[in-house]
Amino acid sequence: MSNGAALTLDPLRLVARWSLRTADHVGRFSFLIADMFRGLAEWRIWVPRTLEQATAVGYGSLFIVLLVAGFAGAVTSLQTGYQFTGTLPLYYAGAVISESMILELGPVLTALILAGRIGARYAAELGTMRVTEQIDALESLGRSPVSHLLIPRVIAGLLVIPALTMFANATGIIVGYLTAKGSLGLTYADFEYGARYFFRPLDLWYSAIKSVCFAGALTTIPCYLGFNTQQGAEGVGRATTTAVVSASVAILMLDALTTKLLLVAK
Amino acid sequence: MIELLDVHKRFVENVVLDGVSLEVKDGETLALLGPSGVGKSVTLKMINGLLRPDAGDVIVDGLHVPQLGRKELATLRSRIGYVFQYGALFDSMSVAENIRLGITDETCYNDAKFCEDRVLECLRLVNLPPEVATKYPAELSGGMKKRVGIARAIAGQPKYLLYDEPTSGLDPVNADVIDGLIERLRDELGVTSVVVSHDVRGSFRVADRVALLWQAKIRAVGPPDEILASKDPAVLQFLERDLEMTLIQAESREGEGERGGETRGRNV
Structure with a gap:
């Protein structure tokens, strides 16, 4: 017992074990991504399934994404009013609301919401299929689980999530304007002037590029974790929570990275 | 033909297969028996390449399974039907799909x-x-x-059919139906079959030969009558362990007026 405790607390051993586990995950994740690229040739298999997944994921997520974006726009508008009233011209509110939605709140909030919704769904679905041997069954039939299960989910996410982000941006801006109109008395002309004054076309591209990066993270990580689930129902639960946490952390890291690369470099 | 040559497999510290060698001839039905967790399903998964052995070789139709590439393995698997323990049906698809x-x-x-x-x-x-x-x-x-x-x-x-515990979790009547089905498919389709099970009575009914996997090794192989006559302590221990369940099943089947395998059931 005491020997076991000593072994567990040995920092060198812990670091070594963590490093090995990380290297194992990185290696297997890389192979999975390579398999997905290889599987793209089997388009007859993944195209119809991608459409099914895109419909399920996109349509099913639309309401919650728009709801969150609407509230984000409203709160941004109220806080802008609280901070700017009496110090800056009101048209600045138009700039702050539209730019904060397009550059940050739209893509990041959408991705975090979808990490919970889509990420959990993918990990749980694939994890259950793994522990009930459905993935083994596909392989035993000479069919590729990557083409049948993973590629449709990832591509559906890559198509749908940027689209949802753009809807979220638009919703946040509209609700932000309506809130500013109600609480600050901001006119449409002032709002539009502020929004246009600070807007650059790159901003929309930036928002789209970010959402594609987030989509990549929040689909591939849960797919990888679900695909490699072990140990029954407990394993499915573990894979699901790990998928949501890992995808969320990856989104925040990618957020910092894309901001540094795309905006600060500019 | 299916051949396993000196196959070894371990999961972390747990040695599952330790030098297992086995041969299944074309058209033959081999029942692989053994207690739970002894590596029967692992053996089956090695035959169609779902698992790779740590050492040794698995040869199916003259092909060395562990050395096959992705495409060759897919081609080989198209000739091997695999029946999973719990069906492994795709929930989102209809039976037809x-x-x-x-x-x-x-x-x-x-x-x-x-x-x-x-x-x-x-x-x-x-x-x-x-x-x-x-x-x-x-x-x-x-x-x-x-x-x-x-x-x-x-x-x-398929040319080969691999059954992973085809009767586990079923009541005696349904188990008998599945056993009958295995016999019928063997006779109608002429497939080579490997049936993994710990149901002695059912296995003895459907198999041409029986192999007992015991403590990571093949302990006995032969026709059912030969296995029943074996004096090997491991074989006797395994058969005795299964005796009670076998008798209960036999009684239940006789009660249902079912036929088939009674003699072997009583022998056990």
Whole structure:
């Protein structure tokens, strides 16, 4: 017992074990991504399934994404009013609301919401299929689980999530304007002037590029974790929570990275 | 022909297979028996390449399975039907779609008429009515799921059939139906089969030869009568362990007026 405790607390051993586990995950994740690229040739298999997944994921997520974006726009508008009233011209509110939605709140909030919704769904679905041997069954039939299960989910996410982000941006801006109109008395002309004054076309591209990066993270990580689930129902639960946490952390890291690369470099 | 040559497999510290060698001749049905967790399913998964041995070789149709590439393995698997322990049916697909997935020839798979006919033919072979085709796995009983699993496995007209615990979790009547089905498929389709089970009575009924996997090694191989006559302590211990369940099943079957395998059941 005491020997076991000593072994567990040995920092060198812990670091070594963590490093090995990380290297194992990185290696297997890389192979999975390579398999997905290889599987793209089997388009007859993944195209119809991608459409099914895109419909399920996109349509099913639309309401919650728009709801969150609407509230984000409203709160941004109220806080802008609280901070700017009496110090800056009101048209600045138009700039702050539209730019904060397009550059940050739209893509990041959408991705975090979808990490919970889509990420959990993918990990749980694939994890259950793994522990009930459905993935083994596909392989035993000479069919590729990557083409049948993973590629449709990832591509559906890559198509749908940027689209949802753009809807979220638009919703946040509209609700932000309506809130500013109600609480600050901001006119449409002032709002539009502020929004246009600070807007650059790159901003929309930036928002789209970010959402594609987030989509990549929040689909591939849960797919990888679900695909490699072990140990029954407990394993499915573990894979699901790990998928949501890992995808969320990856989104925040990618957020910092894309901001540094795309905006600060500019 | 299927050959396992000095196969070793371990999961972390747990040695599952320690120098297992086995041969299944064409057209033969071999039952692989052993207690739970002894590595029977692992052996089966090595035959169709779902698992790789740590050492040793697995040869199917003259092909060295562990050395096969992705495409060669897929081609080989199209000749091997695999019946999973719990059916492993795809929940989101109807029974017809599940069985259709078993049609491994791509040209046939894309021919809707052929698929429809083949699905109905497979359902007939496993004694299920055509109406089942439109149902989903959640609407089926355990025995029906197993039969749909078998139908999917035979849809591609395989040369080999691997059964992983085909009767586990079933009541004696349904277990008897599945055993009868295995016999019938062997006779009608002429496939080479490996049946993994710990149901002694059922295995002795369907198998031409029986192998006992005991403590990571093949302890005994031979025709059922030879195994029953064995004086090997491990064989006796395994058969005695199964005796009580076997007698209960035998009584239940006799009560149901079922036929088949009674003599062997009493011998055990």
